[in-house]
Amino acid sequence: MRELGVTRIIGPCAAGSLQKEVEPGHFVICDQLVDRTTGRPDTFYDGPETTHISFADPYCPTMREVAIAEARARGITVHETGTVVTIQGPRFSTRAESNWFRAQGWEVINMTQYPEALLARELEICYANVSLITDYDVGLGDEVPPVTHEAVIEVFNANNDRLRELLFAMVPAFPQDRTCPCATALEGARFEV
Numbered sequence: 001m002r003e004l005g006v007t008r009i010i011g012p013c014a015a016g017s018l019q020k021e022v023e024p025g026h027f028v029i030c031d032q033l034v035d036r037t038t039g040r041p042d043t044f045y046d047g048p049e050t051t052h053i054s055f056a057d058p059y060c061p062t063m064r065e066v067a068i069a070e071a072r073a074r075g076i077t078v079h080e081t082g083t084v085v086t087i088q089g090p091r092f093s094t095r096a097e098s099n100w101f102r103a104q105g106w107e108v109i110n111m112t113q114y115p116e117a118l119l120a121r122e123l124e125i126c127y128a129n130v131s132l133i134t135d136y137d138v139g140l141g142d143e144v145p146p147v148t149h150e151a152v153i154e155v156f157n158a159n160n161d162r163l164r165e166l167l168f169a170m171v172p173a174f175p176q177d178r179t180c181p182c183a184t185a186l187e188g189a190r191f192e193v
Contacts, residue, residue, distance in 0.1 A: 020136075
């Protein structure tokens with residue numbers, strides 16, 4: 001994508017909720033992520049050149065602001081912050097895993113945000129997540145039954161038009177200039193091994 005001149009990526013995804021107030025059909029514009037995956041290639045710089053980029057704030061702040069504003073303008077229930085925990089997949093969580101993730105206070109779970117966000121940052125491409133909540137991950141104790149593939153697809157399809165409308169509204173709303181930290185992520189981060 002970078003070779004084609006791409007400077008921004010919107011990463012929409014279906015995601016599960018870990019918290020009762022983050023309901024199916026809501027959108028979450030994540031600001032943090034936790035990686036619980038293994039074995040995925042997660043750098044473009046594995047030698048002899050390497051990098052240590054800042055990833056304290058993994059999502060582009062400018063893109064996040066636009067996503068939140070455009071979602072609100074369309075009457076979409078949107079959570080302005082949230083931590084997404086990325087699991088290996090392709091599977092749903094065990095009850096024990098889900099309880100642990102929920103106890104950490106994390107809001108969202110999915111299988112794609114890592115390494116997508118990191119790889120974009122390594123190429124100085126802005127990246128924002130738009131999580132469409134499709135289910136409660138393995139339920140919420142006895143309150144909600146465990147997630148099924150069919151239930152995820154049903155909620156996703158019911159909200160696909162709203163997601164599409166949001167994405168098409170976001171693109172022209174981005175400022176022309178990139179003054180965010182994503183655009184200069186490699187400054188001072190490269191060195192030879």
